[in-house]
Each structure stands twice: as C-alpha cells, then as structure tokens.
Amino acid sequence: xxxxxxxxxxxxxxxxxxxxxxxxxxxxxxxxxxxxxxxxxxxxxxxxxxxxxxxxxxxxxxxxxxxxxxxxxxxxxxxxxxxxxxxxxxxxxxxxxxxxxxxxxxxxxxxxxxxxxxxxxxxxxxxxxxxxxxxxxxxxxxxxxxxxxxxxxxxxxxxxxxxxxxxxxxxxxxxxxxxxxxxxxxxxxxxxxxxxxxxxxxxxxxxxxxxxxxxxxxxxxxxxxxxxxxxxxxxxxxxxxxxxxxxxxxxxxxxxxxxxxxxxxxxxxxxxxxxxxxxxxxxxxxxxxxxxxxxxxxxxxxxxxxxxxxxxxxxxxxxxxxxxxxxxxxxxxxxxxxxxxxxxxxxxxxxxxxxxxxxxxxxxxxxxxxxxxxxxxxxxxxxxxxxxxxxxxxxxxxxxxx
Ligand code: ADP
Ligand code: MG
Numbered sequence: 001x002x003x004x005x006x007x008x009x010x011x012x013x014x015x016x017x018x019x020x021x022x023x024x025x026x027x028x029x030x031x032x033x034x035x036x037x038x039x040x041x042x043x044x045x046x047x048x049x050x051x052x053x054x055x056x057x058x059x060x061x062x063x064x065x066x067x068x069x070x071x072x073x074x075x076x077x078x079x080x081x082x083x084x085x086x087x088x089x090x091x092x093x094x095x096x097x098x099x100x101x102x103x104x105x106x107x108x109x110x111x112x113x114x115x116x117x118x119x120x121x122x123x124x125x126x127x128x129x130x131x132x133x134x135x136x137x138x139x140x141x142x143x144x145x146x147x148x149x150x151x152x153x154x155x156x157x158x159x160x161x162x163x164x165x166x167x168x169x170x171x172x173x174x175x176x177x178x179x180x181x182x183x184x185x186x187x188x189x190x191x192x193x194x195x196x197x198x199x200x201x202x203x204x205x206x207x208x209x210x211x212x213x214x215x216x217x218x219x220x221x222x223x224x225x226x227x228x229x230x231x232x233x234x235x236x237x238x239x240x241x242x243x244x245x246x247x248x249x250x251x252x253x254x255x256x257x258x259x260x261x262x263x264x265x266x267x268x269x270x271x272x273x274x275x276x277x278x279x280x281x282x283x284x285x286x287x288x289x290x291x292x293x294x295x296x297x298x299x300x301x302x303x304x305x306x307x308x309x310x311x312x313x314x315x316x317x318x319x320x321x322x323x324x325x326x327x328x329x330x331x332x333x334x335x336x337x338x339x340x341x342x343x344x345x346x347x348x349x350x351x352x353x354x355x356x357x358x359x360x361x362x363x364x365x366x367x368x369x370x371x372x373x374x375x376x377x378x379x380x381x382x383x384x385x386x387x388x389x390x391x392x393x394x395x396x397x398x399x400x401x402x
Contacts, residue, residue: 016084019073021040022077023078024352028345029070030072032071033069033070039353059077060073086183095120105124110185118185120183123152123159123182124182156182156183156246158328159245161318164176172213175187191239193231194270195228206240210267213240221250222249223251223256223259227242228266229270250325253329
C-alpha cells in the first residue's frame with residue numbers, strides 16, 4: 001500500500017493526538033483497547049471514535065476486534081508520526097521519491113526548506129527477519145508482537161549514533177542529521193551502491209580503501225557485520241562511502257572474529273569475481289600504517305590493535321546504551337526475548353494518560369515539494385500494514401503535491 005504525503009496536510013491536530021495516543025498505548029498493548037485510546041487522547045464529546053474511524057480509513061491504524069475492540073498503528077501511521085515531528089522541528093519540509101528499498105528499510109529523498117535534498121531512512125525491523133524468526137521460533141507464540149515498533153526505533157537510534165560517531169572520527173559515512181522514532185535523516189550520498197558498478201577505473205586502490213576501512217573500524221573497536229557491495233556507495237571519482245549500521249557489533253563480541261572474517265571474505269570474493277583481482281600477498285595500509293600482511297583471504301584479526309571501549313565511550317553520549325545494543329544484537333541473532341518491565345499494565349496505562357499532555361502535538365502545516373526549477377516532484381510515502389506484503393515498486397501511484 002502506498003499513500004502520498006499530501007494527506008499529511010489534511011490531518012488535524014486531533015488526528016495526531018489520537019495517533020500519538022495509540023502509539024503510547026502500544027508500549028504495553030499489542031492491540032490498544034479503543035476505550036484506552038479514548039482515555040489517553042481525551043478529546044471532547046467522545047471525538048476520539050470519529051477520529052479513529054478516519055485514521056482507519058487512511059490506513060494509519062489497523063482495527064482488531066478478535067479479542068476486544070482495539071487498534072494498533074500501521075507502519076504508515078508510525079511513518080506519519082515521525083515525519084510530522086521532523087517537519088515540525090524544521091529538519092525537512094517535503095518528502096520526495098523513494099531511492100532505496102533495503103531488507104529492513106525504505107529510503108526516500110526529503111528536501112529542506114532551502115531546497116537541500118537529504119536521505120530519510122525508515123527502519124522496518126521485523127519486516128523480514130521478525131517474520132522469519134516468528135515462523136521458526138516457538139517462544140514467540142507467547143510474546144506480544146508489537147515490538148516491531150520498539151525494535152525499529154532502536155535500530156534507527158543505533159544507526160544514527162554510529163553514523164554520528166563514525167563521522168566524527170573521520171570515517172566516510174553520510175552526515176547524521178537527525179533521528180526520530182524509526183526514522184533517520186542523513187545527507188544524500190552521491191553515487192551508487194558498488195553492486196551496481198560493473199567496471200572500475202582503478203579497482204586496486206578502491207579495494208585497498210575498502211579493506212582499510214574494515215581494519216580501521218576494528219581499530220576503533222567495531223565490526224560492521226554487513227560490509228558488502230550493497231552497503232558501500234561509490235561516486236564518479238571512485239570515492240567510497242559506507243552506509244547501513246544497525247547490525248554493527250563491538251570487537252569484544254563473542255563472535256567478533258567470525259563477523260570480521262565474514263566482512264573481509266565478502267570484499268575479497270566480490271573483487272575477485274567482479275573485477276578479476278587476484279590476491280597473493282598484500283600489505284594493508286590503513287591511514288598509511290602497516291597493519292599486517294594477509295594472504296589470499298586472510299586478514300589477521302588478532303594482530304589489529306583494537307580500542308574495544310569505543311562503543312561505550314562514544315555512543316552513550318548519543319543516548320544509545322549498552323543495554324540497547326544487547327537488545328538489538330539479540331534480535332538480530334534471532335534470540336530476542338520479551339522485554340518485560342516490572343511495572344504493571346494499569347500503572348503504565350495511567351502514565352500514558354498523563355504523558356500525552358506533555359507532548360507538543362500540532363498539525364504538520366503546509367507540506368510541499370518542489371525541485372530546483374520549481375517543478376513538481378512526484379511524491380510518495382510507502383506505508384503498509386505490517387501484516388501485508390510490502391510493495392517494492394517505488395514511484396508507483398505518485399501524486400504531485402503542489
Ligand atoms: P538496509 O538496512 O535496509 O539494507 P540501507 O541503509 O543499506 O538499508 O539502504 C538501502 C539502499 O538505499 C542503499 O543500497 C542505497 O542505494 C540507498 N541509500 C541508503 N542511504 C542512502 C544515502 N544516505 N544516500 C543515498 N542513497 C542511500
Ligand atoms: Mg543495506
């Protein structure tokens with residue numbers, strides 16, 4: 001399902017208040033009872049029910065009456081909450097075309113008020129692996145599955161925190177602009193994923209830069225864990241930018257060596273196959289320093305001097321804790337357990353009822369998108385009910401906004 005962001009303009013303050021109420025209720029309900037939504041939103045004259053109907057019509061909510069009458073947010077509803085918050089913060093003013101569909105994300109261009117185009121990544125943790133895990137694992141039968149919301153938010157926070165820290169340490173990553181809920185805003189990388197590049201003018205230096213990045217990451221205590229031709233962007237000058245960080249782990253992780261070897265192996269394999277590079281004896285130069293010799297696909301993890309506390313030091317400041325890292329690692333490894341808190345359900349419901357009044361809920365105001373020539377750009381926001389199959393075709397049913 002797709003829907004144009006034009007609709008954002010027509011959603012009222014009340015609509016957003018009810019969406020926020022559902023989001024709050026989802027902290028401890030898979031399906032939020034209608035009565036609770038009404039209590040949290042506290043609109044006059046029972047107005048919440050009318051609003052819920054409207055949100056349902058626009059597929060921002062999903063209705064479920066199998067156990068009791070209730071609603072949950074759809075991905076689209078969650079997208080709109082994040083987009084609205086970021087637009088209100090002045091981070092961007094318009095949403096443009098979809099530029100990427102990852103395994104667990106959708107990526108769009110967004111434009112700031114002054115016309116700068118940025119990239120917006122909406123995390124969809126749970127779209128692939130959660131379902132795959134769910135079908136395999138028994139224990140999930142007993143857990144609530146509203147965690148996609150929590151996990152997607154955690155993935156976004158992690159990605160933002162890593163991107164920021166890596167950028168500050170001189171790594172070639174997009175500039176981390178802002179983050180809200182499951183949404184990360186970053187600079188737009190010029191260039192293409194390496195997987196799309198059939199030929200390189202200078203494959204050897206590109207290869208060395210890439211392997212050097214793996215080494216430098218390890219020196220900073222990190223392993224990318226998905227370091228491959230899909231997550232490396234290259235521009236016309238053959239400059240590399242790495243992207244996609246939600247799965248990164250520390251070099252102190254118990255499977256660090258395996259993840260490191262896998263990242264290295266991916267690069268070797270790709271360059272061997274795609275660009276016919278042959279490997280005999282190579283000395284890798286990261287930052288001009290000799291870090292050891294590797295032969296064929298062997299790069300010695302143990303000989304790299306690693307700063308294993310980089311994670312704790314740098315990331316805690318961004319609000320991404322070691323505990324968050326543990327939760328997301330468990331999920332990615334397919335072993336996430338229910339994140340139970342000691343607080344009972346009723347207490348948490350009451351907290352939601354009072355918390356909504358502290359939120360600054362506004363309508364989005366005007367949202368428009370124009371390119372440099374003041375021409376209308378097609379605009380779409382992909383949204384979906386998270387029970388339905390995702391439609392991967394970008395640009396379909398796009399609607400001009402001006
Ligand atoms: P996933 O985690 O779902 O794999 P990625 O972060 O790898 O998501 O992004 C998927 C695709 O979106 C990338 O392969 C790339 O084509 C595009 N993309 C992601 N971030 C950017 C960016 N900052 N600038 C330009 N394109 C991007
Ligand atoms: Mg990727």
